[in-house]
Structures are given as structure tokens and as C-alpha cells.
Amino acid sequence: MLNHAGHRETPFGLRGHLGRLCHHAGLLRLLQQARRCLYRDLRLLAYHRVLTVAPDRFDFDLGLVSASAECFRQQMQLLKRRFRPMSLGQVVAAIDAGERLPPDAVVVTFDDGYDDNYHHAFPVLRELEIPAAFFVSTGHIDSGRPFAYDWLVHMILRAPVGELALPELDLARSMPTDRAARRDLAQHVLDRLKDLDDDHQMALIARLEQAWDLPSAAGHADCRPMSWAQLREMHAAGCEIGSHGVHHRMLAKLPQPALEAELRDSRATLERELGAPVTLLSYPVGGDASFDARVVEAAMAAGYRAACSYICGTNPAHAIDRYALRRLPVEREMDGGWFAAMLTLPKLVSYPTVSRVS
Known part of the structure; x- marks a missing residue:
């Protein structure tokens, strides 16, 4: 977990303590109601992995573990109880129609395509009837190869x-x-x-x-991508499946032919395997060094109707940039109070993104 200066923070840093304080003081519902009257925005939650791990025995990036299976269930229960879960497709349709989004709209998204998404996140989402978008790198599906x-x-x-x-x-x-x-x-x-x-x-x-x-x-048992059979099951159950490129490359770092191939080929593969149109994209890595005007133009030309960044923030309802959607990363260290506070007061409690573009 990184703070705004790019330094590693201990669990429950200043933002975490502030979030827990507001939660335990019983202020979040009141603050949510006040914010709803003053400001309307779209929140997108960004997850990578839902996994219960022992840090001393886990030989991969702990920063990509967004929540344990138990914490994810609690987060989704709170989301359904106090907010308005929407699919990203519903958001795009509302933008196309010029319609206002409902207050407290939240979209759940996952990047990369780890098989723990299927084993731990998908059952909870299906049970609670919460829509979610899963962005997968097609070159890894069914391969067993880590990114x-x-x-x-x-x-x-x-x-x-x-x-x-x-x-x-x-x-x-x-x-x-x-x-x-x-x-x-x-x-x-x-x-x-x-x-x-x-x-x-x-x-x-x-x-x-x-x-x-x-x-x-x-390959490695602790870091496997999903299979096409799993993705088809999730898609049939109502999950949105979008592109995360073919090989999880930083798109802005690619020459034009390779950039266009990542966007075109991943979409074509998803549509062939799922038998349905695919119009949603998440930029791999997703920070400001990962996509730029050239990447956005290529995404539009490839037929995508919306794209998610990994820049922390929310999206003002009156000016949503559909090709640079900001998200709120969910961190493994977040307990229930911190998570609730992040959704309620995202600017105060979430982590600002470190800029990599000078």
C-alpha cells in the first residue's frame, strides 16, 4: 500500500484511522446523506484478488490482494445495504441517453482475471445479486501462466x-x-x-x-488466471467481461501497431469465446503513464464505449469522462469501517494516485 508520496504505509495509517473514527462514531450515514445533497458522483471500486493469505507463505505481490473472502462478503453486504450497485453497462447506457445517474451509484470492477475471482468473489456477487465487471487479459486465460x-x-x-x-x-x-x-x-x-x-x-x-x-x-498454484469455462459461467450469470489487453502490457509504452493489436485482438477473442459484444476496457496498470490521448483514440477506434483507469478518485456526474474512469482501489488492510468511510468520503479516506508523468 502506497501513500501519496509513494512510500509504504503501515496498516491503518492516517486515512485508515480517520475512516474508522467516523465509522465508530456513527457519523457515516449522516455524512453520506449530506454529501448526497451537495455532490453527486459515480464511484467505481477496483479489486484485483480476493484471497485469504498468510503473508509469510505467499510468494506473490501482497498489494494485489484486495480483500480476504470474508472481508469481501462484508464489503458487498454493506454496498448493497447503503449504496446503489450498478453495472458499468448501465452507466454507459445512461450516459448515452443523457440520463442522470441515481445517488450513491457504485460499480464493482476487477482487473487481470485471477482464478480467485471465480472461486471467492463470484459466488458472493451472485448470491447478493450485485453486478460486477471483470477485465481480463485474454492471452493468459486457460494458460496457467502468471502475469x-x-x-x-x-x-x-x-x-x-x-x-x-x-x-x-x-x-x-x-x-x-x-x-x-x-x-x-x-x-x-x-x-x-x-x-x-x-x-x-x-x-x-x-x-x-x-x-x-x-x-x-x-505456473504456480497461488497465481493462476481463470479459464474460459469459468468466464462463460460468470458471463451467463450476468457478470460483465471486458478487455484488459492480451498480454497485460502498458498500452502507452507500446508502438502503434502493437497497441492496436492488444485492443483489437483481446476484444475479438472475448467476443468469440463469450458469444456476445464486448465494449468495456480497463487499461493495464492504469496509471497516468499507462494511457494517454493516443491510447484513448485507439480504444475508441477499436469499438470500446468506456475504459477504466487506475487513477484514484470518483467521477462527477455532470462530467464523466467515459474513457478515463477513475476508481477507488480496495486495499487488503481495509477493515469494515475504513471501507465504509472510503465509499462515503472518498476524497478524504482513499489514497491519492502517484503521478508518473512529469
């Missing part, structure tokens, strides 16, 4: 080496023996890596796989 960024973190956590030498990042240091220190190092490397263009990102990861004999093709 490249996941595997980079995994390798740094597991590599039996004493030194880490990354000349591509002008980085060389001893490999920590302490697990927490390795996690911090992995996050630092991942952040630095995303400043490179796509070819250099993938080349660095491939080099480490070979040098450390940790091939991603072997």
Missing part, C-alpha cells in the same frame, strides 16, 4: 541469489535475506521497471527467468 509483473515479484522473493544486478535500471545491491525487505525491494524494482518501454520491461523479466532458472511457463 509478467507477478512473476517478477515472485522471482525476487524466491531467487537463491545473493546479489541483484539490474543494469537496465542502474540498480545493483545485495539481495536481502529478510522476507519483508525482499518485498520492499521487489516493489521498488517493479515501480522502476514501469518507467521502461515495453520491450525493455519484458526483456529484463525474461533475462531473470533464465538467469535464475525460474521459468514462468511452469
